Amino acid sequence: MRRLFLGVALSLLLFAGIGNAQRVNLLCSPDLAWCEALGPAFKAATGIDLEFIRLGSSEALARLRAEAANPVFDVWFGGTGDPHLAAFNEGLTEFYKPSSWDDLLPSLTKSVGETYIPLYTGALGFVINEGILAEHGVATPQCWADMTNPALKNLIAMPDPNASGTAYTAIATLVQIMGEDAAFEYLAALHQNVQQYTRSGAAPGQLAGRGDVAIAIQFMHDGVKFAEEGFPLTVVAPCEGTGFEIGGLSLVKGAPERDAAIKFIEWALTPEAQMIAATVGSYQVQSNSKTPVPAAAPDLDTIKLIDYDFAKYGDPAERDRLVSKWTNEIFPQPR
Amino acid sequence: MSVRSISHARTKGRGGSAAVYALAAAAAFLLLPFGRPGRPFLTIDPALRPWNLDAPWLWLLPVLALVAAAAALAPLPTLRRGNVLTFAGAGAFLVGTAWLLTTKTPFGMGALLSLCLLVVVVGYGLSLSGRVRADPFVASSILFTGLLVLLLVVYPLVTVLQAAVVVNGKFTLTKFLATLQTNRFILIENPFTPRSEGALVRYFALAGLALGLVWSLWRRQPALRVVLVTLASGLAGLVVGLMLFARGAVPSSLTLAVIAATFATLLGLGFALLGQRTRFRFVKASLGAFSVLPIITPPFILAFSMIFLLGRRGLLTFDILGISSNWIFGIPGVALAQILAFTPIAYMVIQGSVAALDAALEEASTTLGASQWHTFRTVTWPLLRPGLANAFLLTVIESFADFGNPLILGGDRNYLATEVFSAFAARFDQAEAAVYGVVLLFVVLLVFYAQARWLGRGSFVTVTGKPSRRAFTRLPGGLEAVLLVGFAVWAAVVVALYASIIYGSFVQLWGVNGTLTLKHWRDLTNAGVPVFLYTMRIAAISAVPAALLGFLIAYLVVRQEFWGRRLLEFGSMLSFATPGTVMGIAYILAFNTGPWLLTSSAVIIVLSFVFRNMPVAIRGGVAGFAQIDRSLEEASTMLGSSSFRTLRSVLVPLLIIPIVSGLIFAFVRAMTAISQVIFVVSPGNQLTTVLLLGWVEQGQTGRAAAMGTLLIVSMLVVILLLNLLTRRRGGITGEVVA
Known part of the structure; x- marks a missing residue:
C-alpha cells in the first residue's frame, strides 16, 4: 500500500510542471x-x-x-x-x-x-461542383428558385438548423425574402432535393467538393476557401438576394x-x-x-444583400419558433 | 473458522500502521494550507493555513486524528480500538469535508492529503471492529474507490441530471415531457406519409405477444413464465416495429446498437477462436495486429476515410464498382464504421475468456465420443458465455454513446448521443441535453440488467491452479473456413481504410488532387506535434490508475462481501454508460467552482479519462476473476499473506492479461477519445482528437490524415511493445503456477 501512495505522490509531481x-x-x-x-x-x-x-x-x-x-x-x-x-x-x-x-x-x-x-x-450562397451538375445535365442554378428543380434530387446539401447557425441564417433569409408561408413552401420543395442536412455549417461545401453532392448551401467565403485549396468548386450568389x-x-x-x-x-x-x-x-x-x-473574397458590393433584421431574427424565441416549425413541418416529410 | 476470519484475525495485532496514518493526517493538516485561492494546485497561500482560517471547529480534525493515533497505540481490546479508529477517523474526515463544502473554498494540498490519510485510518477501524469483514487494505480500498466513484462519477451526473428537471431553480417535468414528444426524439405516426406507422408498430407488438404466448404454451411452461415470456416477446415485437417504422433518435440508436453489437460480438468471438485454434500460424500472428488497428484511431478518422473509399465518388464504390450512391450517410455507414471500431473491443474481452478455457474439458468431451460440434456446443460455448455477454454489453453501450461516427457518417438521421451534443452545443439547451442523457442512461441500464440476469446462472470456474497445457480441439472444418473468409474480408477492408489515410497525408488534396507532397507533414510538425506529445503524456498518466483502479474494483466486487458492493460496481459502470458529451459537460458544471475546483487543468482531463476508461478494466477483471478458483487465494491467506500480498503475488500474475489489456485499452482510448474531452480541453491543455476533429470538420484533410497516420503508427508501436511484454510475463506466470 505504501507503493500505492508513492505512486499517487509521483503522479501529483508530474502535474507540478503544468502551471498557468x-x-x-x-x-x-x-x-x-x-x-x-x-x-x-x-x-x-x-x-x-x-x-x-x-x-x-x-x-x-x-x-x-x-x-x-x-x-x-x-x-x-x-x-x-x-x-x-x-x-x-x-x-x-x-x-x-x-x-x-x-x-x-x-x-x-x-x-x-x-x-x-x-x-x-x-454572405450566404451556393457552393457548386460543376462537374457533378454536368454529369446530371443540369445548368448551374443562379437563384433560390432554381434549387427546387426536380433534376437536382439528392444533389443538394445544407446544414441542419437544429445544429448549425448557418442553416438558421438561411431559413431566416428565406423568410425575409419571401415571407414566412412562401418560405416554408419553398423549404418543403427544397427538402425533396436535399441529400442530407449536415451538423456543421462548413460540411456541405466539403461534400460538394468531394462529389457526394453537387450543391452546398452555406457561407460563400468558406466555398472560396475550399476552392483555393483545390476542390473543384465555384461560388454563386442567389439572384433574389441573400442574407449574411x-x-x-x-x-x-x-x-x-x-x-x-x-x-x-x-x-x-x-x-x-x-x-x-x-x-x-x-x-x-x-x-x-x-x-x-x-x-x-466574394465582393459584397456586387452581391444583392437583403436588409437582414438582426434584432428580430437574432432573438432566441423567434429562432426557436422557426427552427421547430422547420423540424415539425419540413424535416419529417418523406423524400 | 472460515478463511476470511483467519485473515481478519491476523491483522489484529497491527495498530502501529494505523497510528502512522493518523499522525500523518494531522501533520498534513498542520504543514500544508487547507485551501487554495484559485486554480493552480501547488500554491502555498499563508491566508489559507489552518490557523488563519477563523474556523475553530476545523481544529477538531487534527484533534480527532490524534485521538485515533492514541487509540491505535494504546493497549485496547481490538473491537474497541477498531471502533475508536472508525469514529475518530470518520469524524475528522467529515469535519474537513464540511469545512470545504460550507466555505466553498477549493481544496488545498493539506485537505487532499489529510482526507486521504483519514480514509485509511477509517479503513483500519472498520477492519479491526469487524464492520467490514476483511483486512485494512481491503477496507480502505473499499472506502477509497467508493468515495472516488461518488465524487467523480455520481456527483457530476447528479449535477447535470438536476439540470433536466430543475429549471430556474424549480422542480418541473414539463421540459422532460416536452423533449420526449419532439420528433427528433421519436416520431411514430408521420402525418406526411400515407401509411399509418402507429398501426404497423401495434401489429408488430401484437405479433410478438402472440408468438410468445404460443411458444410458451407449446413448451408447457408454468403460468408465471407464460406471462413473462409473452410480455418479453411483445416488447421485442414493439421494439422491432419501432426500429422498422418510427423515425427519430430512439429508433436510430436502437437499430444501430443492435446491428453493430451483434456483428461486433460475433466477429470478436470468431476472431478469438480463430486466433487460439487455427492451423495457420500466419492468421494467428496477423489477428492480433489487425484486430487492434481500428481502436487505435479516433472513430471519426476511420469514418472519414470510409467516405473516400465507399462514398458516392469512393475509390471502391465508384472507380472500381461503378456505383454512385450515398448509402454511406445514414445507419448503414455508421453501422459499418461501428462494427469496424468495436469488433476489437469485443475481441479483447472475449479473448480473455477464450484464453482461460481449459483444454482438458474439451479433451474429456472428445474422449467420451462427442463430435467436434457437440463439444463446441456443450462445453466450449457455455464457458464462453460470460465473455460474450460482456462483449455484447460493452459494444451496445459503446454504440449508444458513440459520437464520432454518427457525427461524420450519420447523414441527417438523429442519434441519441449526437442529440445530446446538438442540444448542448447548438440549441443551447442544457435541460434538453440532460433529458437525452437520462434516456440514454435508462436504455443502457436496461441492457446491463438483462446481461446480469443472463450471466447470473451457472458457474464458470475453469482455472484451478492445476494448469493444462494440452492442445485445444481444432475448430470444425466448416466453421474454420467461414471464419477465415470473414477475417480475410475484414483484413482487406481495414488495410484499404488505413492505406487510404496514409495516402491522404501524402497528396495535395485527398480525393481530388493526387500530386504527391510533404506539405501536410511540415504543417503537422508546427501545429500538431506539440499537442500530440502533450496528449501522449496525459494518456499515459491516466492509463495506469485506470487499469489499477479497475482491477482493484473488480477484485473488491467479485471477491469481497460488503455493504454497497453492487452500488460500487454500478456506480463505476455509470461513467462508461453515460455518453461522453454528457460526462464532459457534467465535469464542467461540477468542477468549475466550489470545493472541487478542477477545470482548466490537466488534472480534470486525466480524471475524466481514468473514470471513463476504468470500467473496461473492471469488466475484464470481473470476467477473469470469475474463472479463477478461490482456493488459490485461500491457500495464500492460510499461509499468512495479507490480501494486498495475495492480490499482488497470486492474482495479478494470473490475471496479467486482463490487466495489461485494461492498461492498453485505457491508454489507447485516452488517445482516441473525443466526446468527453471536447468540453474539458482548455487553453494550453489541447488534445489531439479535438484538434483533429476541427481539421476534419474544416476540410483540412491532408493535415488530418497526417495526424491520423502519426496516431496510428505510434499507437501500434505502443501496443506491440506491451504485447511483447505480456507474452514474456505470461511465460513466467505459467511456470510459477506449475
Whole structure:
C-alpha cells in the first residue's frame, strides 16, 4: 500500500510542471488556421502570450454558459453573431467599445448596436461542383428558385438548423425574402432535393467538393476557401438576394486577464491583424473599413444583400419558433 | 473458522500502521494550507493555513486524528480500538469535508492529503471492529474507490441530471415531457406519409405477444413464465416495429446498437477462436495486429476515410464498382464504421475468456465420443458465455454513446448521443441535453440488467491452479473456413481504410488532387506535434490508475462481501454508460467552482479519462476473476499473506492479461477519445482528437490524415511493445503456477 501512495505522490509531481502563466485565453470560433495564426502575430505586436481553444460558435456559447461562475476565457473571437448576442443578453460577455469603433463598417456597427464588436461579415450562397451538375445535365442554378428543380434530387446539401447557425441564417433569409408561408413552401420543395442536412455549417461545401453532392448551401467565403485549396468548386450568389452573418468579438465578463484581453481586442481590430485572415484562407470581409478586401473574397458590393433584421431574427424565441416549425413541418416529410 | 476470519484475525495485532496514518493526517493538516485561492494546485497561500482560517471547529480534525493515533497505540481490546479508529477517523474526515463544502473554498494540498490519510485510518477501524469483514487494505480500498466513484462519477451526473428537471431553480417535468414528444426524439405516426406507422408498430407488438404466448404454451411452461415470456416477446415485437417504422433518435440508436453489437460480438468471438485454434500460424500472428488497428484511431478518422473509399465518388464504390450512391450517410455507414471500431473491443474481452478455457474439458468431451460440434456446443460455448455477454454489453453501450461516427457518417438521421451534443452545443439547451442523457442512461441500464440476469446462472470456474497445457480441439472444418473468409474480408477492408489515410497525408488534396507532397507533414510538425506529445503524456498518466483502479474494483466486487458492493460496481459502470458529451459537460458544471475546483487543468482531463476508461478494466477483471478458483487465494491467506500480498503475488500474475489489456485499452482510448474531452480541453491543455476533429470538420484533410497516420503508427508501436511484454510475463506466470 505504501507503493500505492508513492505512486499517487509521483503522479501529483508530474502535474507540478503544468502551471498557468500570464496570458490571454482565447475562445476562437472561426477557421482553425486563422486561430493558429493569431498567437504568434499578437505576441510579436504586444509581447503577450496567447493560448486558444477552437470551438464552433454554438459550442463556444455552451462552454461560456457552463463556466459562467468562474470564467476561463478572456476573449471570444469570431463566430456568427447570434450566439454573441445571446451571450451579451445573458450577461456572459460585456460590451467594450474599442478605440477603432468609428473605423468599423457603419453598416455592421449599426446592425449590432452596442452588444458585441463586429469582426467580419460574409454572405450566404451556393457552393457548386460543376462537374457533378454536368454529369446530371443540369445548368448551374443562379437563384433560390432554381434549387427546387426536380433534376437536382439528392444533389443538394445544407446544414441542419437544429445544429448549425448557418442553416438558421438561411431559413431566416428565406423568410425575409419571401415571407414566412412562401418560405416554408419553398423549404418543403427544397427538402425533396436535399441529400442530407449536415451538423456543421462548413460540411456541405466539403461534400460538394468531394462529389457526394453537387450543391452546398452555406457561407460563400468558406466555398472560396475550399476552392483555393483545390476542390473543384465555384461560388454563386442567389439572384433574389441573400442574407449574411456578422462575426463577433466579445470581452468575457469576469475575464481573468481583463487588461490583456482589452489589448487583444484593440489589436484584433487593426488592419494589420485583420489582414492575417486572408493569408490563411479566411475570405470574410473584415470589419475595419481600412482593411483591404482580398481579391479572392466574394465582393459584397456586387452581391444583392437583403436588409437582414438582426434584432428580430437574432432573438432566441423567434429562432426557436422557426427552427421547430422547420423540424415539425419540413424535416419529417418523406423524400 | 472460515478463511476470511483467519485473515481478519491476523491483522489484529497491527495498530502501529494505523497510528502512522493518523499522525500523518494531522501533520498534513498542520504543514500544508487547507485551501487554495484559485486554480493552480501547488500554491502555498499563508491566508489559507489552518490557523488563519477563523474556523475553530476545523481544529477538531487534527484533534480527532490524534485521538485515533492514541487509540491505535494504546493497549485496547481490538473491537474497541477498531471502533475508536472508525469514529475518530470518520469524524475528522467529515469535519474537513464540511469545512470545504460550507466555505466553498477549493481544496488545498493539506485537505487532499489529510482526507486521504483519514480514509485509511477509517479503513483500519472498520477492519479491526469487524464492520467490514476483511483486512485494512481491503477496507480502505473499499472506502477509497467508493468515495472516488461518488465524487467523480455520481456527483457530476447528479449535477447535470438536476439540470433536466430543475429549471430556474424549480422542480418541473414539463421540459422532460416536452423533449420526449419532439420528433427528433421519436416520431411514430408521420402525418406526411400515407401509411399509418402507429398501426404497423401495434401489429408488430401484437405479433410478438402472440408468438410468445404460443411458444410458451407449446413448451408447457408454468403460468408465471407464460406471462413473462409473452410480455418479453411483445416488447421485442414493439421494439422491432419501432426500429422498422418510427423515425427519430430512439429508433436510430436502437437499430444501430443492435446491428453493430451483434456483428461486433460475433466477429470478436470468431476472431478469438480463430486466433487460439487455427492451423495457420500466419492468421494467428496477423489477428492480433489487425484486430487492434481500428481502436487505435479516433472513430471519426476511420469514418472519414470510409467516405473516400465507399462514398458516392469512393475509390471502391465508384472507380472500381461503378456505383454512385450515398448509402454511406445514414445507419448503414455508421453501422459499418461501428462494427469496424468495436469488433476489437469485443475481441479483447472475449479473448480473455477464450484464453482461460481449459483444454482438458474439451479433451474429456472428445474422449467420451462427442463430435467436434457437440463439444463446441456443450462445453466450449457455455464457458464462453460470460465473455460474450460482456462483449455484447460493452459494444451496445459503446454504440449508444458513440459520437464520432454518427457525427461524420450519420447523414441527417438523429442519434441519441449526437442529440445530446446538438442540444448542448447548438440549441443551447442544457435541460434538453440532460433529458437525452437520462434516456440514454435508462436504455443502457436496461441492457446491463438483462446481461446480469443472463450471466447470473451457472458457474464458470475453469482455472484451478492445476494448469493444462494440452492442445485445444481444432475448430470444425466448416466453421474454420467461414471464419477465415470473414477475417480475410475484414483484413482487406481495414488495410484499404488505413492505406487510404496514409495516402491522404501524402497528396495535395485527398480525393481530388493526387500530386504527391510533404506539405501536410511540415504543417503537422508546427501545429500538431506539440499537442500530440502533450496528449501522449496525459494518456499515459491516466492509463495506469485506470487499469489499477479497475482491477482493484473488480477484485473488491467479485471477491469481497460488503455493504454497497453492487452500488460500487454500478456506480463505476455509470461513467462508461453515460455518453461522453454528457460526462464532459457534467465535469464542467461540477468542477468549475466550489470545493472541487478542477477545470482548466490537466488534472480534470486525466480524471475524466481514468473514470471513463476504468470500467473496461473492471469488466475484464470481473470476467477473469470469475474463472479463477478461490482456493488459490485461500491457500495464500492460510499461509499468512495479507490480501494486498495475495492480490499482488497470486492474482495479478494470473490475471496479467486482463490487466495489461485494461492498461492498453485505457491508454489507447485516452488517445482516441473525443466526446468527453471536447468540453474539458482548455487553453494550453489541447488534445489531439479535438484538434483533429476541427481539421476534419474544416476540410483540412491532408493535415488530418497526417495526424491520423502519426496516431496510428505510434499507437501500434505502443501496443506491440506491451504485447511483447505480456507474452514474456505470461511465460513466467505459467511456470510459477506449475
